Amino acid sequence: QVQLVQSGAEVKRPGASVKVSCKASGYTFTDYYLHWMRQAPGQGLEWMGWVNPNRGDTKYAQKFQGRVTMTRDTPISTAYMELSRLRSDDTAVYYCAKERNLGESALDLWGRGTLVTVSS
């Protein structure tokens, strides 16, 4: 069925990096941009950026420029979000989601989220 399956929870030390995966199935992976969001405890959703699974180009929120890298592996229909130089306030649930239509901001399919905990 149509779904996005994310990797499991991670615990990281401050200063480390984390790489979260998002495997797509049930649709043509390269036809829709994949976005990444996060939700810190008690906070709202925050957009991090998107990756174009077809060409690999990316757009990142200014806040994460220099710390985030979004990539994809098209043969296995999987996107990745790597966040480096982790801090305690990066503790959050990270979500991937696909655009409903190319170039549309509506996200019609979401993963269930990956909890990343940053703690010393």
Add this chain to the structure above:
Amino acid sequence: QSVLTQPPSASGTPGQRVTISCSGSSSNIGSNTVNWYQLLPGTAPKLLIYSYNQRPSGVPDRFSGSKSGTSASLAISGLQSEDEAVYYCAAWDDSLNGRVVFGGGTKLTVL
């Protein structure tokens, strides 16, 4: 601090109609479409409304959206217990080189 402003909470009794507001600016709601999402604990977020007032297939017509100027609203009629969730508005924002912005979320309680 979220770019879009939503009330933190809303409530209603079964069968009632509830509206949730979302206030933005000319760089987001004023010039781009608004989408609404429903978050239930332990489940993936769900797209409820896109392009101000369109419903994806499978979303009941009890849910509707509207926009006026730089504000948008989500209305839920015939409130049901399973509607208890957190609702987020979102839009593309043309500032800061372009980004998606969200509201802070509204926790809807069905009394």
